[in-house]
Amino acid sequence: MTKKYYFANWKMYQTLPSINDFVQSYKKDRIFQAQIKDKIIGIAASDEHLYLLHQKLKKTSVLIGAQDCSQFAQGAYTGQSSMLSLAQVGVSFCLLGHSEVRRYAGQSEEQITLKFKLLLAANISPILCIGETLEQKEEGITLQILFEQLESILQILAGYQGDLPIFIAYEPVYAIGTGIIPVKKDLQEVFTFLQSMVLQLLVAKNIIFLYGGSVSDQTKAQFEDIHEISGFLIGKASINFQEFKKIVD
Ligand code: PGA
Numbered sequence: 001m002t003k004k005y006y007f008a009n010w011k012m013y014q015t016l017p018s019i020n021d022f023v024q025s026y027k028k029d030r031i032f033q034a035q036i037k038d039k040i041i042g043i044a045a046s047d048e049h050l051y052l053l054h055q056k057l058k059k060t061s062v063l064i065g066a067q068d069c070s071q072f073a074q075g076a077y078t079g080q081s082s083m084l085s086l087a088q089v090g091v092s093f094c095l096l097g098h099s100e101v102r103r104y105a106g107q108s109e110e111q112i113t114l115k116f117k118l119l120l121a122a123n124i125s126p127i128l129c130i131g132e133t134l135e136q137k138e139e140g141i142t143l144q145i146l147f148e149q150l151e152s153i154l155q156i157l158a159g160y161q162g163d164l165p166i167f168i169a170y171e172p173v174y175a176i177g178t179g180i181i182p183v184k185k186d187l188q189e190v191f192t193f194l195q196s197m198v199l200q201l202l203v204a205k206n207i208i209f210l211y212g213g214s215v216s217d218q219t220k221a222q223f224e225d226i227h228e229i230s231g232f233l234i235g236k237a238s239i240n241f242q243e244f245k246k247i248v249d
Pocket of ligand 1: 175213215235
């Protein structure tokens with residue numbers, strides 16, 4: 001049976017008390033913990049919460065991740081977090097190129113590529129987020145946009161000898177936080193395309209596809225027959241433990 005991955009993207013939603021509630025509810029729920037043995041859960045939290053979360057969850061199987069990182073290894077870069085320090089606080093994966101970071105921090109493909117390389121070197125699994133806007137979808141250029149967002153990353157992966165799991169999360173921008181999910185035919189077309197790109201470049205080893213954008217207990221059934229999807233990146237519906245649990249269950 002292939003593993004299923006459930007990554008919570010807590011964005012900037014959580015506070016110390018709400019994190020405490022989440023962790024307590026998770027730890028108390030022994031039945032849930034036993035039921036999810038074949039599933040992998042990860043939480044991408046804000047930098048200031050990472051150490052605490054790691055301390056609270058280090059005896060569990062939950063992975064801790066960052067939502068972004070610096071393109072530099074170390075030095076005079078005020079306000080940034082290096083992957084070296086993220087690794088020290090227990091981070092084992094990191095989101096990269098999330099559309100909110102691309103938009104609000106003006107992150108370029110070049111910066112994303114630099115970060116990707118550094119993450120591999122620091123032994124942190126990247127979760128590369130790619131996706132088109134509604135305008136691009138309506139223009140019929142979805143696959144072209146995905147190709148542009150993936151091209152330089154796949155070149156790096158073609159020469160990568162390590163065995164870190166590498167995640168590619170398809171997150172259509174118009175689906176994030178809106179309740180809108182692409183129709184099945186469009187989703188299947190995208191994942192078939194992504195799979196073929198990866199296969200052509202002979203970099204299929206350890207590449208895992210995720211879907212993100214309005215995943216919830218109500219919408220999860222819509223992804224069931226898309227076999228390329230091995231898991232989800234979940235925003236709003238991951239903040240509360242009970243809601244998150246319904247998706248994973
Ligand atoms: P959402 O966010 O589940 O709230 O749509 C997903 C994401 O941004 O990763």
